[in-house]
Amino acid sequence: MARKKNKVRATFRKNREVRTRENDLTRSYGDEAAEDHLQGERISGKGDLTRKRTVVGGELIEDEAGEYILPDVDTSVCRPGRVLRVQGLVSIVRDDHGELFSCATRRLLKTLATDQRHVVAAGDHVWFRPEGDGEGIIERVEPRRGLLSRTSRGRRHVLVANVDQIVVVASAAEPRIKPNLIDRFLLTAEKTEIRPVVCINKVDLVEPADLMPLVGVYSQLGYQVLLVSATTGQNIDQLRELLAGRDTVLSGQSGVGKSSLLNVIEPGLGLRVQTVSTESQKGRHTTTTAELFPLASGGHVIDTPGIRQFQLWDVIPEEVPGFFRELRPYVSRCRYPDCTHTHEDFCAVKDAVADGRIDTRRYESFTQIAAGDEA
Numbered sequence: 001m002a003r004k005k006n007k008v009r010a011t012f013r014k015n016r017e018v019r020t021r022e023n024d025l026t027r028s029y030g031d032e033a034a035e036d037h038l039q040g041e042r043i044s045g046k047g048d049l050t051r052k053r054t055v056v057g058g059e060l061i062e063d064e065a066g067e068y069i070l071p072d073v074d075t076s077v078c079r080p081g082r083v084l085r086v087q088g089l090v091s092i093v094r095d096d097h098g099e100l101f102s103c104a105t106r107r108l109l110k111t112l113a114t115d116q117r118h119v120v121a122a123g124d125h126v127w128f129r130p131e132g133d134g135e136g137i138i139e140r141v142e143p144r145r146g147l148l149s150r151t152s153r154g155r156r157h158v159l160v161a162n163v164d165q166i167v168v169v170a171s172a173a174e175p176r177i178k179p180n181l182i183d184r185f186l187l188t189a190e191k192t193e194i195r196p197v198v199c200i201n202k203v204d205l206v207e208p209a210d211l212m213p214l215v216g217v218y219s220q221l222g223y224q225v226l227l228v229s230a231t232t233g234q235n236i237d238q239l240r241e242l243l244a245g246r247d248t249v250l251s252g253q254s255g256v257g258k259s260s261l262l263n264v265i266e267p268g269l270g271l272r273v274q275t276v277s278t279e280s281q282k283g284r285h286t287t288t289t290a291e292l293f294p295l296a297s298g299g300h301v302i303d304t305p306g307i308r309q310f311q312l313w314d315v316i317p318e319e320v321p322g323f324f325r326e327l328r329p330y331v332s333r334c335r336y337p338d339c340t341h342t343h344e345d346f347c348a349v350k351d352a353v354a355d356g357r358i359d360t361r362r363y364e365s366f367t368q369i370a371a372g373d374e375a
């Protein structure tokens, strides 16, 4: 019988130990579980390192050495799958052949979730035990990366896991292009550390040359920029290629053409996307149930109204400079360690703006966001 046992080595670093452990556990079981683990048994190790051993339901989840042990899975009966969406206690899991299963979650894993939140999130890679009739039991959740989450009542709720990229969609016209809004979307993408791509749609409505200065700024910052038109099909192949085999969140202001782009990339998919949007009209800003839509080319697009508009991530003013790529090299060179880079003298950021090393418009975006101004 094939048994699969995985050990994920937790990296310990002085001072960052607790955070690192939180991240490690978060990747695997979600934040709520992580919080509980951290309240668990602690054993002092060398220096200021603190180590603990966690046992849940009689099963060892983590040993003193910080080895994180995933539950055993009997691979002769269990199958790998992907969670497309979570509906209450049921997760819709798609196996490698595209077959769908309504899965409950094994009790051991549930122990790791606390009160309201499910331990399984949309996008999770799982091992599940098929139980016939399109049903199954999730036995194990693989470690996560690329998380989109939301904080509610002081807890982080994972909306979707294992996202590869965020495509920030803007439109060249109707609605007119709003660079500051692109910056806001990029900032939230930077916060998640998921690769952002800028996609400007409706280029059929403008002179391409008019977009070049803006495209130049983003390209220089290292962002990939695509100029497309859902109407004429311009560069749609490029966008299709970008989505193939990856898990992508499409976000952007309402009306920029996200649904239209998905429709031309994959007819039929758009229809389903429409259904989701219509269903969620009632609670437009509160619906956060993420759903993965498999693409014929492999990969998925992830759609939820909340994620589309990107209103879920709160950013505190002090972290804003870190999310502007071009500001990062300068922030540590200001005279005052708590420099806000707005009104201070001897500010390396302002100096860089003054002599053109930082784009003025981007700097203005930065000051607006850091001041907490509405878009």
Ligand SMILES: Nc1nc2c(ncn2[C@@H]2O[C@H](COP(=O)(O)OP(=O)(O)OP(=O)(O)O)[C@@H](O)[C@H]2O)c(=O)[nH]1
Pocket: 201, 202, 203, 204, 205, 228, 229, 230, 231, 232, 252, 253, 254, 255, 256, 257, 258, 259, 260, 261, 277, 308
């Ligand atoms: N001229 C032009 N119009 C487009 C293009 N793409 C979409 N549109 C139009 O823009 C409008 C909005 O498109 P949608 O696809 O609904 O926009 P959306 O971003 O999905 O909007 P939400 O669902 O509200 O988030 C529709 O009337 C489309 O026909 C394009 O490339 N060129």
Ligand SMILES: [Zn+2]
Pocket: 331, 334, 339, 340, 341, 342, 344, 346, 347, 348, 349, 350
């Ligand atoms: Zn400064």
